Amino acid sequence: MPAHARPDWVSNPYRTVDQIFENNSELYVSDPERLCRDIAAAFQAKTFDDRSDYRYFIPSVQSWKCPRDIPRRTLVHFRCMIQNEQSSAYHQPFVQIRNSTSGEVRTVCGLFKHHVALEENQMCLANSDPRSLFLVQSFKCVPVPGETQWVQDLNTLHDSARVSTSDCTIIAHFFGSAADGIRINEMYDIFGIVYGGNPDKAPEAVEPLHMAVYFARKRAHSHPELSFNTAELNGILHELRYLRPTLLEFLRSFVQGDIVAAEYLLIHLLSSTYGSRDGLPIGNCSLNLINFADRPEFAARFKAFISEIIPKARFFSLGIATLNNARMCPKLDVESSDTEQELLPGILQLTGHTHLIIDETTMDAGTLNDAGVKNLLALQKLATEQKMDIDYFTQQVEFAMDTPVFVLSHGRSLIECRYVVPVKPDNSYTETVLSDDTVKVIRKYLTAAKFASYEIDEDMRKEIVDDFVEKRKTDRNMSGILLHNQLELARYVCISHGDKALTSAHWNHVQMLEKERIDRMKPSINP
Template sequence: MVQDMHNPEFYFEQYEVFNTSTNETKIKSGKFRDTSDILENEKVNYTENLTSGQRQTVVVVSMPGLSDWAQDIEHKQNHLKHLEEQPNTSKRLQNAAKLKRSYDETEDENGEAMEVVDEAACVNKEPRTKENMNSAANVVSREHLLNFPLPDVASKSCIVKIYEDTDNLKVNDMIEVIGFLSVDPTLSGEFQPEKNALIEPEVESEAETITHNPPPSLVPRLHAVYVKKLEHCNPLITEAIDQDTVLKEANSAREHLLKALTELLLGDRLAAEYLICHLIACVYLRQDTIALGQFCLNLSNLPTQKYPNYAKQLYDIIKQFVTKSYYLPLTIDNMNTMTLLPKKDYECNRLTSGVLQLSKGTHLVLDETKMEQGRLDNTGVHNVAALGHLIKNQKVEYDFKYYKMEFESDISVLVLSEGKSLLPSDYHVPLKPEESSLEIFDAIVEAATYYLKEDIMNIIRVYLTNLKLVKYTISEDLQFVEEDFIEMRSKADSSNPVTADDLHRLLVLARLVSLSRGRDTLLKDCWDDTKRMEAERLQRVKNRVQSTF
């Protein structure tokens, strides 16, 4: 995922070198490399045949929230077996042993000479240690350099240098890159030559230099030959989707998923149907300030008294279906201490990541059952407001200190709570567990895990991603929708009004009900199912009682 974009970098695309030994001149290229290819007896001719160019520098991180199953498949698909071959390893070990022996022998023969070398090395290192007790390496931490959005999630970071047109590339885009790897240790900001302040005034602070030039062992460089923007990152789908095939196979995948989720939601089929709609939802169109297609679901009345970790157990199953997800317990401590919004760091001239800097299609599960008594400080209040803003508008406000800038997002938010959530939601479904299921929940989780074998799991994983990519069309002749809405309006009263928002909510749900059943347009049977689901849901919300579970 593109985490940040730095200023363009200037380099010598082509330059001429003069060999002082042979008096020959050569044209060399500076493209796809960080350091110039100049031999000891060569000099650069700065007056002729010098072409400068610029390349875009982009900071990328491993896909935030990428599921373990997706990572495992990626590793299997991209693993280079020849790197494991024994001869290479043993050859390297033998060479290392030889080197060690020759070093030992030299030391025995001429201990005095070795001492001189060591002393010289110490002399070179000493001034830096004395001058900079707070040396460059200590100016910024490892975590600062890696700058990952999600805390406590193992990730990698890389600086990609792009030579082609990058106008359509944005922060948070998912990309696939092929290029030349560059890990020359001299690229690290720690080893930048000290400048004479009179000749070259300082334009960057030490912290900024190291932030933009981290050690390549920690943050490698990649000179891109090919960059491709991705619509999704599900490794099970490697080709463009065939819509007819996807729709044909949708129903059987839905049956597997509905069966598993109904069991996990303690026999509540309605909640399982809404959860399926939530899992396949995505923003398909933006109109003015409205993000069409977003579907924030609040499942309440969770049996936390009997099963305190029910929300986490439910998430542990959901994350095995979806490609990217993150579980965030809404504790007072988390809200008061976590950085949710990305922030511009002017001292280091970079975007410091936050938890809500996620790529499109990520599932964010907010566990409100972990909220305890306490006081939200200023940070906590801002974090709760940021979550509400994301849910309502599918936008995240990045903090640029002097102003806020909104970045569009497409993050599916699922809120799990005991009572109705404090956060806004598009669809609130109070859970209606069966008594029999409540008694044997642990056995249900075990049975679901046994039922969801790898082949069934993969069918569900492909189904959930494909349905976000399917093109859905709505015909203009929807007589049955028009008639039903007129009837609903005629039956409405002041205590139970029917507005245009209700019709919009029904149409969004109907779209997802149709897609989940393998239909790419709205038909009467799906519309009737949608009306049934909404009527049952609204009845539950109306008759909601205090949880006794």
């Protein structure tokens, strides 16, 4: 469907809302929550119709250079992160209007409307009944941090030219129970009507935009061409398992030809924190590659490469000045004069599956101030615990994260990572070049891997336990922590092959990788 051929429910959603209300107004007046659900269901059904792609006919907030140009009274969508919760308020879901000429009184729907338009000789009747008020919960929403360019391009299929509103912020208003389950740091597509922002004022005077949210869809991942259905994603991973050798060979070009370092890098790219046990993250594969030659161009090449194959990445050059001056964790702006205190964003406030790439080869000599020490501790907490604190002034609130951390450094990083791999150059390696089509399928492979099903059957569990017991007899350094690390690696080695069940071949491969890694670190560094 061409971009200009928008259906009436997109170009005039108020009319659709009014029609739904008028079809059963007596029921809805007594149960406004039911009306909210029915309106959301109606618009969802139209939006996600299998016969068309909504991105072709529902305008995206990200499609305008200036927020004041975003059309009002038209259904739009915004791909965003929930940055902060705002104050709740109450809304009049229904309004009684009297015709001053005829005396007729009728009830109209006020849901999802900033105001109710009145015609000549019409007036609103005051309603003093507090039971008629409806709760509205508001959230501050911002564009998804770290979203890479290829994702943005695919998400703007209907635009004739790529534009961006990277600094656009929207205060999203959810009516009734629609706000249940909405959480800070999560990623959503929100659909609704934009208002406010004083579109007639100069850009520098424009106030924040608001959106009356008709419905929201939580995004499991950021790849625009893939389903959110886990079974379908598992099928895609299985179909693309042939890519493993190709991707592994290509990764070697970023680790000076080192096949072992390339294996760990692949595992890191597949990793996702999918749970916790005893307060520790499960699935976290933070990685520190060390012993790089002094090649400043490597970090730039690596950044460009990562940006081409994964949907979301944040890059940070670690140095004394950046640590002392950055704000890693969000912080409440208690000095603000606004009634609604703002939550100042932090570098680490990211949606799930966003990779944090830290270049420590830029570290210089100097002294960390108090802010620098706090920032370093925040990075350490994220790398080891997959947690981030938000400073609400009166208390620190801890949030669980899913942010794979990768650190590139000359020596062992200041940030303790689960896997430290000294790079061992292989001068015989010849660099591999990937075609554009191969890059496209690699993107799907890496995204699908985040949702892979995985299991260890009883026979395999027994084999692992027996193997551990035998090794403990001859190597007292074989601890439970090392076994846990190997089990994490085994999961991703299995997944990287497109398999669901761990096999002896996968387990033996992990043993080989870990033996080589630990041998490289002897005698000066503990594993």
